[in-house]
Structure formats: C-alpha cells, structure tokens
Amino acid sequence: MGRVANAGPEFTVVHQLRAVTMGLDLLGGEFAQRNGLHPTDLRALICLLDAARAGTETTPGWLGAQLKLNSAGTTALLDRLERLGLVRRTRDDTDRRRVLLAVEERAVALGEMFFGPMIGALVGMMRDFTPDEVAVVRRFLGGVAELVAERLQDG
Incomplete structure (x- = not known):
C-alpha cells in the first residue's frame, strides 16, 4: 500500500481524532495514577x-x-x-x-468523581447537535471502533 497524502479535510479529522485519543489516554493515566x-x-x-x-x-x-x-x-x-x-x-x-x-460501587464512584464533569460537558455539547448530526457522529465513531477492532484482531 502506497503512502497516503497527509492533507485534506479527511486528514484534519484523523489528526483531531489522534489528539482526542492522546488526551483521553493522558486523562486515563492521571486517573490511574491518582487511584494507585x-x-x-x-x-x-x-x-x-x-x-x-x-x-x-x-x-x-x-x-x-x-x-x-x-x-x-x-x-x-x-x-x-x-x-x-x-x-x-x-x-x-x-x-x-x-x-x-x-x-464494585466504589470503582463507579471513583470514575464518576474524575470523569463525570467531562462526561456531563460532552452530553451537554451533544445537545446542541441536531439528531441528524448526532447520527453522523455515532456512525463515524462506530466505524472507527470497527476499524480498531479489526486491526486488533489482525495482531
């Protein structure tokens, strides 16, 4: 497979997704460290x-x-x-x-304390989207999840 040009609106989305992934990974690491x-x-x-x-x-x-x-x-x-x-x-x-x-409920409570505010903000942000826009986001993220799962299965 040849190298794909790293330009265009599609790659902007790829780079945004990578930035979100990195940020969520860092937040997860912070949560893990804080809770041993x-x-x-x-x-x-x-x-x-x-x-x-x-x-x-x-x-x-x-x-x-x-x-x-x-x-x-x-x-x-x-x-x-x-x-x-x-x-x-x-x-x-x-x-x-x-x-x-x-x-255990203790784990749920820890997660809600740390991630709850961000989840609440995400849900609030999504309320500004039309139902059609939410459907597109869900379709996109579902497709990304499928691609990642396939790649993980391939080893």
Missing part, C-alpha cells in the same frame, strides 16, 4: 463496565481475551482490583466452576 492503578487496571474496569451496560456476563477468561492477557496476567490484575475493592469475583449460581466478575 496500572493503566491495564483502568482498561479492565472500562471493559467490565461496558459489558455490564450491555448485559454481558464477564469471567476472567473473557476479560483476559479482551485485554490480550494470559491467565497469570489476568489473575494478577484481578487480585489487584479485588484488593483495592474495585472488582469482586463470585461463583456462578448455575455453574459453580465458573467465576463471574462485577465492578
């Missing part, structure tokens, strides 16, 4: 919160696959999060061999 977390711990909490919002049951194996961690790495991660009171492991009532994961 490793950046992977924050990614794990986000995965678990998103899964809970989607109604998806989560297991250590599922989480490890999401984060591309081996079993030992996943166990160490969950041990840290459990020790900090941010995640709990419970036995599945229907299959006692299976362990389910849940985010």
